[in-house]
Amino acid sequence: MGVKLPWKSGADVADEAPAQSVSDAATAAPETPARSGATTPGKGRPTPKRRDAQGRRSGPVAPPPTNRAEARARRKAEKSTLSKEERKELRAERNKARSEQREKMMSGDEKYMIARDRGPVRAYTRDLVDSRRNFAGLFMPFAIVLIVAMMLPDFAFYINFLMLAFVVFMLIDSVILGRMVNKRVRERYPETTDGGLRLGFYAFTRAMQLRMMRAPRPRVSVGDEV
Numbered sequence: 001m002g003v004k005l006p007w008k009s010g011a012d013v014a015d016e017a018p019a020q021s022v023s024d025a026a027t028a029a030p031e032t033p034a035r036s037g038a039t040t041p042g043k044g045r046p047t048p049k050r051r052d053a054q055g056r057r058s059g060p061v062a063p064p065p066t067n068r069a070e071a072r073a074r075r076k077a078e079k080s081t082l083s084k085e086e087r088k089e090l091r092a093e094r095n096k097a098r099s100e101q102r103e104k105m106m107s108g109d110e111k112y113m114i115a116r117d118r119g120p121v122r123a124y125t126r127d128l129v130d131s132r133r134n135f136a137g138l139f140m141p142f143a144i145v146l147i148v149a150m151m152l153p154d155f156a157f158y159i160n161f162l163m164l165a166f167v168v169f170m171l172i173d174s175v176i177l178g179r180m181v182n183k184r185v186r187e188r189y190p191e192t193t194d195g196g197l198r199l200g201f202y203a204f205t206r207a208m209q210l211r212m213m214r215a216p217r218p219r220v221s222v223g224d225e226v
Contacts, residue, residue: 124185
């Protein structure tokens with residue numbers, strides 16, 4: 001409470017009282033400790049993921065890469081800005097996408113095939129190869145047997161003779177396969193330009209693969225009519 005002095009008016013005493021109250025309140029308030037630079041106040045919200053933040057960005061979208069080298073450089077630059085968790089998540093997403101694409105390719109979806117395997121002529125050729133037993137399909141198992149047998153020097157002569165005989169029989173069977181494939185393709189697709197040695201070699205390379213390793217996956221069984 002202000003005390004009215006003889007030389008002060010009532011208005012002066014009224015103005016002085018609020019000022020003293022403010023000063024007393026400031027003195028009584030506890031001092032707030034200074035925040036050290038080691039701690040940062042929280043933002044009150046989780047940090048958005050990088051891909052979510054990129055999705056909200058405005059501006060022109062970068063054009064797709066024109067070649068593999070440019071795509072590889074972009075992936076490298078992108079990885080340098082990602083955290084360890086984000087790189088792990090991105091790697092898992094890409095592996096899943098590749099697995100899905102391979103499964104669709106193996107099932108016969110031409111959208112995911114390479115250019116060599118696309119088209120009805122190539123699909124028909126694969127069915128012709130898959131519907132018969134090919135001597136060339138024994139190449140990989142026979143090669144493994146030969147590698148093991150070469151460790152026995154006493155049988156070197158017989159191994160070389162057996163290898164030569166196998167190659168001759170494989171070439172004969174491959175010629176028969178190529179001629180059969182070209183004949184059947186011309187009968188079903190008379191207007192196609194895909195044929196000759198190129199189509200025969202395509203049939204031969206598929207016949208050399210083990211049935212379980214052929215891509216796309218065989219649609220017919222051995223002995224089926226195609």
